[in-house]
Amino acid sequence: MLGIFEKIYGRTDEVAVASAPGRVNIIGEHTDYNEGFVLPTPISQQVFVACRKRGDSEVRLYAKDYGESYTFTLGRQVFSEERRWANYVMGVVDAMQRKGLHLGGVDLVIKGDVPQAAGLSSSAALEVATARALVELFDLKVTPVQLAYLGKSAENDFIGLQSGVMDQFCASLGKLGHALLIDCKTNKHRNVKIPEGYSFVAIHTGIRRKLDSSAYNERVQQCRAGVMALQRVNPKIQSLRDASLTDLVKASAGMSEVVYKRCRHVVLENERVLSATAALEINFPAKVGALMFESHKSLREDYDVSCPELDALVDKAFKTGYVLGARLTGAGWGGCTINLMPKSYVAEFVEEVPAWYARATGLVPEVYPV
């Protein structure tokens, strides 16, 4: 990292370096922006950010993986169509300034190996690594939870995606080898050890998921519509997190069928996250796996965010007989599935499933053991 920094900016004294990992979500999809529960785990791939003060208000960025630069002036950051990666840094700077955190100009380098557009949260890793590096460089007082919310604010207020806090929370507070249970309403969280002898393997469909913000934001709106209908039967409900299946049935006459199905996914997915956490804690991975298959079915049928390639991979995983659970991970519409299996079967999975998928679809899948 310092070698690249020196090559681009000439010196490496007083450089702050920080990193943050990507993540894969074990279970709890589209629950975070409904104040629900999620259970992601960090992956070993990370984004690194190195920066040094400049003494003026220019921010100069260099993205090693693209060989591209971008410069902006503090307080004048504007969304860039050509340098989309730069928006994540600008979004974090924007969020920090709005929080009254005092920054100056910097020279900054980014590099990383988190696969992009794969549902592995390279953007959250970049946001959290950027915020961490700036916090260290300017000696700011920011807690890890606040750091996660700075990243979320970059997404929501600068990029324009109404995403929840799961990815940034996991990038900021996750521990390798552990699942992180996050209560997105209270920010309570705890790391839960993944049982010895079991592995999660992510496999990419080869469909680069353009996080189609309109389809994602449409789901957010549908959930809000559901909450409004639920409030008419139970005014205490603030978000889908507060609703039970009984509330939903009572309120169903006041919502469209599509909204009802979206809400049903979220309400039941929250229950699945808590059950999966308990199952991990009592060392019962087969139960976690069964919940993962259920989650995928619900994402496909009720939330309508799957695609034929994701469904084919989940189906194939089921048919192996040794994969305990599989589901799409991340927002959906392409990207990865996550598969739970005994460690002793990882080699067989990695050999069998991608080759089958390539023959069946003509697409080249990448595999990421977690």
Ligand code: NG1
């Ligand atoms: P991915 O697809 O990994 O970017 C997105 C949201 C999450 C969450 C999931 C669905 C972003 C940056 N993140 O994750 O907050 O809502 O979808 O569970 O949009």
